Amino acid sequence: MIVIGCDEALKGDTFGGIVCAGFFCTKEMENEFSGILESKRMTDNKIILTAERLIEQYPDNFFVVDIDAKKYNELIANQTMTEILNASYIQIITQLLPRTKQNELKIVIDEYPGSKVLEDYANNIVVMQKAESHYIQVAIASVIARYYALKQIESLSKKANIRIPLGSTHVSDALQFLKDNNMDFTEYTKTNFKNVRLFL
Numbered sequence: 001m002i003v004i005g006c007d008e009a010l011k012g013d014t015f016g017g018i019v020c021a022g023f024f025c026t027k028e029m030e031n032e033f034s035g036i037l038e039s040k041r042m043t044d045n046k047i048i049l050t051a052e053r054l055i056e057q058y059p060d061n062f063f064v065v066d067i068d069a070k071k072y073n074e075l076i077a078n079q080t081m082t083e084i085l086n087a088s089y090i091q092i093i094t095q096l097l098p099r100t101k102q103n104e105l106k107i108v109i110d111e112y113p114g115s116k117v118l119e120d121y122a123n124n125i126v127v128m129q130k131a132e133s134h135y136i137q138v139a140i141a142s143v144i145a146r147y148y149a150l151k152q153i154e155s156l157s158k159k160a161n162i163r164i165p166l167g168s169t170h171v172s173d174a175l176q177f178l179k180d181n182n183m184d185f186t187e188y189t190k191t192n193f194k195n196v197r198l199f200l
Contacts, residue, residue, distance in 0.1 A: 005022065013167055019149045086114070110138055
């Protein structure tokens, strides 16, 4: 039995776009990853170290859809967040399925609003809450997604020459900086977010 686990990062963050990741391994391989926690319980440094090791050791076992802020804003003009996520996961599944080379397969996706429609896409897709607590593959996908999310934010920080914050609570100073310096919000933020629209 092979399980493909899927998770995302940056969905609720003011800055950056969205990252979705998928990772697969057999049930027999699961013991190799027993020390990996879901990314919300890991420090950023631990995520970076863990993800880089996974990417190096298992280059064919994962696929990432890395959507930056500019691309996100283009997509959200005509789609909902759910549609963007659903399309990203279908792309991940399409890329990973040929690599598994096994008939006995389960695809597990961490639940988000509107994600249940993916269960109609294929009969071996399971959408569930807190999937990372039940499937190590989802926990690994979470770590990899977070790693690419951190890379997005780091890139934006270098571009703006300020520290771009994660999350959506302590972001006002950074948003004010963008406004004061006439910087393009579409390249840094999710412009459909209410807290961003206050500065536009």
